[in-house]
Amino acid sequence: MKEIVVISGKGGTGKTTITAALAYxxxxxxxxxxxxxxxxxxxxxxxxxxxxxxxxxxxxxAVINRELCKNCGLCQQKCRFDAIISLSNYKKVDPLSCEGCGLCSHICPYNAIRMVDRFVGDFFISDIRTNTKMVHAKLLPGGENSGKLVAEVKKESRIQAEKYQKNYIIVDGSPGIGCPVISSLSGADLALLVTEPTMSALHDLKRVVELLQKFLIPAGCIINKSDLNKNISQEIKEFLEENQIILLTEFTYSKNFIHAVKSGQAINEYDPFYTQEAIADVWNKIEVLVNK
Amino acid sequence: MYKIAVASGKGGTGKTTVSTNLSHYLAQEQAILLADMDVEEPDSHIFVQGQLWQEKKVYKEVPTLIKDKCVGCGRCKEVCAFNAITMLGKRVLFFNELCHSCYACLELCPHQAIEMKPQMLGQLTQINDKNLTFLEARLDIGQEQAVPLIKQSFDFIKENIPAEIGIIDSPPGSSCPVVETVKNCDFVFLVTEPSPFGLNDLKIAVDTVKLLKKDFAIIINKDDGEENIIRDYCSKEDLEILAAIPEKQSIAELYSRGSLIYEEDVDFLGEIQKIASKVNSLMRRKR
Structure with a gap:
């Protein structure tokens, strides 16, 4: 079983569009x-x-029991996350600041604080119209631990792949280089980088490539809107070559990408004339890369 | 300082475009802070010139063992809620990437065998350009935790930057880095784009901002003039649309090479002026 994770560094370069096209x-x-x-x-x-x-x-x-709290303030003094709020004659926990370390519950002299499980989000396994399964999740707004939820999505998608004997897992990643991205990369066989020729996207691509090199994950790259700025497109290609990352394809700017999303279709479904062959070709190259 | 977060659920909707152009525009007449808190992928610097004023390394505190005091009892592993401590027999091992610097291991060690030491997390860079003070917070590659860096950046702003207005370029998403950023701000501009992805993620962003009890207004970017699901949503939910930046290849091209857009595109300038007058009226209300 092989895992291909689509990431970009910068948001909005077309991760989901490309992931959907490969899945389609x-x-x-x-x-x-x-x-x-x-x-x-x-x-x-x-x-x-x-x-x-x-x-x-x-x-x-953490949850403070008002009956037991003597308002001594030790928890507030020791909390590193400023998560304890003072009210008239007792203390309260601000759940948005609490990181769940449990120090307060250990040190409270009156045993007034207990730790409860934190609900982070909903988790789904769905049937989708390409006759396969999709594993996805919805983090609660302001949710903590998105990295752990990502890990759970990946774990379940491996179980599904095993169960239904699928050779590939196609993963839509998140922007950035922090905990959810690192979590989505764990166990990846290939990172598929989606970028665009803007100074911002190139800057972010470099950071994400450095991250991949730390984890020794091989990568391929797709440039979207490649005609937006030809000089930067060229610069991206040189950067890819220096770092031995294969350029899989490039797409010029086309309104059809947004129209496809608006009609709830994958781009190779909406505009097969322009993209079907290119996506098929990208996949053939990926298949070679991950089975090397 | 009155701080306005420029945020969005979805990435790539134009947070940095709005933040950088708005703050340069406002800085023509008053002292402005532009802070880039998208610490994983900070891009605002591309649109800022000026003089390097100061750099500061940012650390987080992580535990280290005082070897001759440790008896290998394993209490630290037991109390660590983040699985950042493990025991190999009687030996203690720390996984600092997972550490939240909560100090539970230090506080609860029965033998006072743990002390904290700083570990590099990222860097703050301050650049001054006449009225504009620019602060960038940049996470080191391989570090997972954006939150402590964002927290310390706001402390730095409080201590070092006197501007009355701060424009805060925020991280994408709806989880802890956004919460930490928006929590520290007074008002939020949510930048979105008229696509089903944009709308879906805008709803998540609106929920997040409401949870934090902040006032907000919507900015539509890449407005294509076609039937617009964002407008429908906003009128149904009674949300204020502050500005609608048109979808134009020329604007995308200016952005791609790191240029300020309002200096070259009249339509864009008009929208930035609408946003700027909102900022000024928020300020008047505050005073």
Whole structure:
């Protein structure tokens, strides 16, 4: 089983569009995993029917029992996250600041604080219209532990791949280089980088490539809107070559990308004339790369 | 300082475009802070010139063992809620990337065998350009935690930067880095784009901002003039649309090479002026 994780550094370069196109190309030969749990969008393309939905709990948060609290203030003094709020004659926990370390519950002289499981978001396994399964999640607004939720999505997508004997897992990642991205990259066989010729995207691409090199994950790259700025496009290609990253294809700017999203279709479904062959070709190259 | 977060659920909707142009525009007449808190991928610097004023390394505190005091009891592993401590027999091992600097291991060690030492997390860079003070917070590659860096950046702003207005370029998403950023601000501009992805993620962003009890207004970017699901949503939810930046290849091209857009595009300038007058009226209300 091989995992291909689509990331970009910068947001909005077309991760979800490319992931959806690959998933559409592969149809029932892959499991789809949406690891952008902060802003999960893949379900808008693959109308889904949840076959399994569960609540995901991760980490803890502190709760103070008003009856037992003597308002001594030790918890407030020791909390590193300023999560304890003073009210008239007792203390309260601000759940948005509490990181769930549990120090307060250990040190409270009156045993007034207990740690409860923290509900982080909803977790789904869905049937999608390409006759396969998609594993996705929805982080609660302001949710903590998105990295752990990502790890859970990946774990479940491996179980599904095993169960239905799929050779590939196609993963939509999140922007950035922090905990959710690092979590989505764990166990990846290939990172598929999606970028565009802007100074920002190139800057962010360099950071994400440095991250990949730290984890020794091989990568391929797609340049979207490649005609937006030809000089920067050229600069991206040179950067890729220096870092031995294969340029898989480039797409020029086309309104059809947005129209495809608006009609709830993958780009190679909406505009096969321009993209079907290119996506098929990208996949053939990926297949060679991950089975090397 | 009155701080306005420029945020969005979805990445790439134009947070940096709005933040950089707005702050340069406002800085023509008053002292402005532009702070880039998208610490994982900070891009605002591309649109800022000026003089390097100061740099500061940012650290987080992580535990280290005082070897001759440790008896290998394993209490630290037991109390660590983040699985950042493990025991190999009687030996203690720390995984600093997972550490939240909560001090539970230090506070609860029965033998006072733990002390904290700083570990590099990232860097702050301050650049001054006449009225504009620019602060960038940049996470080191391989570090997972944006939150402590963002926290310390706001402390730095409080202590070092006197401007009355701060424009804060925020991280994408809806999880802890955004919460930490928006929590520290007084008002939020949510930048979105008229696509189903944009709308879906805008709803998540609106929920997040409401949870934090902040006032906000919407800015539509890449407005294509076609039937517009964002407008429908905003009128249904009674949300204020502050400005609508048109979808134009020329604007995208100016952005791609790191130029300020309002200096070259009249339509864009008009929208930035609308946003700027909102900022000024928020300021008047505050005074």
């Amino acid at each position: 190309h592969l149809q029932d030969k892959c499991i789809v995993a949406d690891c952008d749990v902060d802003a999960a969008d893949m379900h808008l393309i693959f109308s889904n029917k949840a076959v399994d939905k569960r609540k995901f709990y991760s980490g803890k948060e």
